[in-house]
Amino acid sequence: MGADSIRRAAAVVLLVLGSAALWWARSGAQASASANDAMVAAIAAAREHAAANDPRLKAAWRFEEGGWIYVHLEGDPGAIGYQHGYLLAPEIEDGFAAVSAGMMHSTERNWEFFRKAAHEMLWPKIDAEYQQELKGIVEGLRARTGSKLDVDDIVAFNGFEELPDYYVPWLNKQQKAANAPNLKSPGNCSAFVATGSWTKDGQIVMAHNNWTSYRNGERWRIVFDIAPKNGHRILMDGFPGVIASDDDFGINRDGLMVTETTITQFEGWDPNGKAEFVRARKALQYAGSIDEYTKIMLDGNNGGYANDWLLGDRKTGEIAQLELGLKAHKLWRTKDGVLAGSNWARDPKVLKEDTPEFDPNNKESSPNARRARWEELLKDNKGKIDVALAETMLGDHSDTAQKKEEPNERTLCGHVDGSPRGVKEWEWQPYYPGGAVQGKATDSAMAKEMLFVARMGHPCGGDFLAKPFLAAHPEFAWEEPYLRDMKAGPWTKFRSGQASKE
Known part of the structure; x- marks a missing residue:
């Protein structure tokens, strides 16, 4: 100023x-x-x-469409952070309240514990560029609302996918903590990437739906268009206040297309590594190839938020799957094929060393039932796959275990709130209010134009209503201050540089 x-x-x-x-x-x-x-x-x-x-806001803007909030951020790291914090201040305050409540509830740790982990373990290993951006978020947030949140709060908030479900279980084992809660790494998302003879016109098609709690998912509605001073321009979905996509769907100006699904029942953490949210943001911003993306993600791998990364390079038509464990990892790549994910590890070494409790042969589990459905759908539609078909696939309700149509924990469009089984692999109890909360899709031609389509809410178009759910399930009463209706919007196009509704 x-x-x-x-x-x-x-x-x-x-x-x-x-x-x-x-x-x-x-x-x-x-x-x-x-x-x-x-x-x-x-x-x-x-x-x-x-x-x-403030002159830093001149290059930034926001608008709302289809249930999403689109923000354009531009400039040096501090300016990008300031714009982010200022433009999304109400959403950051609200999202922080919901997320921090969930972190404390599941881990039985107070917020000061997470602040300390952020300050002592995560912050020293964050690249200077992203330290400046995180500080900028705090500055913009305070300028808009007078917020009491500080950098430690925002860093811990950015780690909400890795601190409670990866760091805390590891720490509990290290400390031999008595009566510690049984924490399991989550299974977030159903996704695929296809190319060559598998798609309608031979180009890459990528699609992804985000599985998470409805408490968080209803707030996971930001489209970030980021034009950084250094690196490639980014278009991605994301959560207010978080510098990475975090459910991970994004494209960059140099032709990289990125998404992922988490690895169920992953175990492990390296306290000397770099936060996953930093590596993921850096890789999307700076990588121009599959090899470059892999290198950045491996550098300082801390085991946090362990994923099967599904990648595409629109310049070459090649796709890849990076299964990134902590003790083991593997990369598959092809210019003619399809790669899908639904929260299961496929490499024998990763299964043995990083996910020892996961049973890949249990056909009734959510990850394996969805894997079977992906195999059916993709095989049946070989040569026909395009973005329109991908939208339909993301809303699929076929349960392969029961061999019938029923939205539940085993369908690609997840509705765990309707399941008397829940998902034991993730410690999601029966009727847990979680599932698929939004979807996105793109192809090579769209990615060249920095464009994707997105639907807020269940990809099938169904609505979740909080009040009747809580009345029927008082065991989730603790969520009442944060759990809201999640109504589906339309499939909506978003492009880089978009200034308003199109």
């Missing part, structure tokens, strides 16, 4: 504060609560007005 801007902002704030002080002197101690609220609101409005004139 320039000197003139600072002086103008200060003048506005001083004027409001002076008026407030005069009002208080005249009103005395009997001032009404409503008048006091008005004073607080006036001060907040003055702060926001002053911050809105």
Whole structure:
């Protein structure tokens, strides 16, 4: 912010504060609560007005469409962070409250524990560029709302996929913690990438739906268009306040197409490694090939949020699957084939060393039933696969274990809230409010134009209604302050540089 801007902002704030002080002197101690609220609101409005004139915001914007919030961020790392924090401030505050409540509930650890882990373990290994961006988020957030959140809070928040379900289980074992909760790494997402003779016109087609709790998933509705000072331009979905996509669906200007599904019942953590959210963001921003992406993800691998990464290079038509465990990993690649994921490891070494409890032969488990359905769908549609068909596949409700149509934990479009079984592999109890919360798809031609389609809510188009669910399932009453309706929007196109609804 320039000197003139600072002086103008200060003048506005001083004027409001002076008026407030005069009002208080005249009103005395009997001032009404409503008048006091008005004073607080006036001060907040003055702060926001002053911050809105910050030159760092000139290149940034947001709009809403189809249930999504689209934000354009541009500039150096600090500016990108400031824009992110300012434009999404209400959503960050709300998302932080919901996510942190879930982290503390599942792990039985207080928030200070996560702040300490962020400060002492994650922060020192975060690249300077992303440290600046994270600091910028805090600055923008405070400028907009006067938030009390600091950098440690935001770093821990960015680690919400890896700290509670990877670090804490590892730490509990190291400490031989008595009566520790039984934590399992989650299984998030159903996805595929296809190329060559498998697709309608031979180009790459990629599709993904995000599986998570409805508490978090209803908030997972940001489309980030990022034009960084260094590296490639990015278009990705994401969560407010988080610098990586985190459910991971994104494309970059140099032709890389990226998505993933997590590895069920993964075990392991390296406290000396780099946070997964940092490596994932860096790889999407700087990699221009499958080899470069793999190299960045392996550098400092901490085992956090272990995934099967599904990759495409639109420049060559090649696709790949990077199964990234901590003790083992493997890369498959092809220019004519299909690679799918539904939270199962396929490499024998990864299965043995990184997922010792996972049973790849249990046909009734969510990961394996969805694997069987992917194999059926993709084989039956070989040579026909395009984005329109991918949209339909992401909303599929075929349960291969029961051999019938029924939306539940075993269908590609997950509805665990309708299942009396839950998902024991993830410690999701019966009727857990979670499943597929949104979907995205793109192809090589669209990626060249920096374009993808996305649907907020269940990819099938169904709605989740919180009030009747909580009435029927009081065992989830702790979620009531955070659990909201999740209504499906339409499939909507988003492109890099989009300034408003198209």
